[in-house]
Amino acid sequence: MRNLFNYIAKYHFFFLFVFLQVISIMLVIQNHHYHRSLFINSSNFLAGNLYDMRNNVVQYFALKSINEQLAQENQALMEKFPESFMKTDQQIFEFRDTLHQKQFRYINAKIINNSVRNRNNYLTINKGSMHGVQPDMGVITTEGVIGIVQNVSRNFSTVMSFLHSETQISAKIKKNNHLGTITWQGYDYQKATMLYIPPHLELARGDTIITSGFSHIFPEGIPIGTIDEFEVKRGDYFFTIEVDLFIDFNQIEYVNIVKNVFRDELTELEQSQ
Amino acid sequence: MEFTALKYFGRFIVIIFIQIMILNHIYFGGYITPYIYPLFILMMPFSIKGWVLLVVAFFSGLTMDMFSNTPGMHSSATVLIAFLRPAVINFISTKKEFETSTEPSFSVMGKTGVFFYVLILIFVHHFSMFLLETFRLDEIGAVFMRSLFSTIASVVVIMLAFLFSGRTKKVRI
Incomplete structure (x- = not known):
């Protein structure tokens, strides 16, 4: 036992290094899980x-x-x-009354x-x-x-x-309501990638992509962007669609x-x- | 002794403040951010105890993490360079022993000495940091390029800092 202590004391620099690295890496891993970080974030x-x-x-x-x-x-x-609005002989219609069944605030x-x-x-x-x-x-x-x-x-x-590398947002193509997932591949903050759209669909450049509302986080129909390029990569079953985002995250x-x-x-x- | 502790604490506040308020919002050519806060570790005196350096590095990294929402990323990279620092100093200056109270500077290590000292440690710091941020190996080429360019930006700013800190000392004498 004494030898062990001597050993640790002798190489304390190395052991402390390993100890601190382990803590740091654990913080990183914990951060990659969704709910995370006790106090090391900028909301404090x-x-x-x-x-x-x-x-x-x-x-x-x-x-x-x-x-x-x-x-x-x-x-x-x-x-x-x-x-x-120009008034015609009828009254103004409200086709979706949000007062009584308001879902989003x-x-x-x-x-x-x-x-x-x-x-x-x-x-x-x-x-x-x-x-x-x-x-x-x-x-x-x-x-x-x-x-x-x-x-x-x-x-x-x-x-x-x-x-973010873990972004996955349920989205759909506005004209045919087909569901897919939007991810971000890094580098360009004005582009995103849409996955899991089957290749038999007819797509066109400029088609609008909106949120599906299925995640219960975002309401349905929030605009995301327009289709820029699409292709079926070799060995893939789905389209990989490049999306031009409407929003300028820098502004x-x-x-x-x-x-x-x-x-x-x-x-x-x-x-x- | 207490005065020196206060001096280092003051330096720490200034460096972190500059990093968070100004440099973190600079993106040369789109993606290149200079990180100067490792300067705090690089400028510690030669005589500092290894474990003190590691602990200081950990907490300065953690402070950066707190401000940039990246738990563990900065602290891991900073602890790594604190661990490598003694070896790099030995590697660069085989000729002579430094006086224990001095800090790394142009007058002690020479201009090329400081340059390679900064270059090696900053590159290691950036590379490990960006690798941890990405957290996957299939983007390692991009991580390498990104750390290379960020290293250039950081080294330029840090060498300027060394230049100015050297000057003020001469004025004091």
Whole structure:
């Protein structure tokens, strides 16, 4: 036993190195599992506030583009006013009443930290558990899917970006409703890849891809992008489709967090089978 | 002794602050981010105890991880270079023993000495870090290229830091 201690003391440098490496690698592996990291993420107090501080300075440089974005959104909203529809002899019809069967609620949030160039990207947003954000909620804008909430603190949340090696989003082709999965292969933040579309379908460049809504995280019909290229790779049973994303991840400032009111009920039902 | 501890702590805060607030948001040519925070480990005095260096490296890496949402990635790479540092110093400077209190600098190791010291350790750091980030072997070619280019960016910035830190010392004397 004494020899063992002597041995360890003699090579303590090496053993400490191995020990610290093991801890680090374990953290990495734990991080690759979906629910993760006790406190080493940027939704904690120190990191969140520091990023908030930086954002307060940096956002002034983006005011012009934000104004343009707001103006565009205002315009889009104006177009939806009843006044902007021409009145005919009938009343205005509502073909889908969302008041009584509202399934999704939205929480507005501002991005205070963002990255697009890593293989695994994350965002930090300025809403937390205090505002009703919970892990696993979807994050979207009107232009597309942003990511999924991962860690939540009182005032901040971290979001696993769509630009992540583990992204798998259930999506469909708008014109024929065929289901596939969207993944991100890295490098280009304006491109994604759609898999599992059978090769007998007729596709065309420019076909729109939207979310399927089957994951209960995102509502149905959120636009994702358009088809750029498609081919059946040798030895494959499915199309590999290159998708041009609508959204410019490098420019987003404001997002909406999606709360699915029936989510618990749905997952419980599906798991009980 | 307490003063030196304070000095290193101050240096740590400054380096991490620059890294998080400025450099992490720079992408040369799309993908190349310079990482200068390993400079903190590279600039530790020669006499520092091995285990102190490892522990310091672990916690500085963990601080970076906290800010970039990558638990374990930075800490693993930083601990690795802290482990390799004594061997690399020996490898580069076979000629003479350094005075124990000094830190690596141009005046002690020479310009080429510092350059290769930085180059080797930074490349090892970047390569292991990007490998852990990707976490799969089929993208290893891309990881290699990415760490190569990031190493160039980081080494340029770190050599500048060495240049300026050398200058201020001369002014003090």
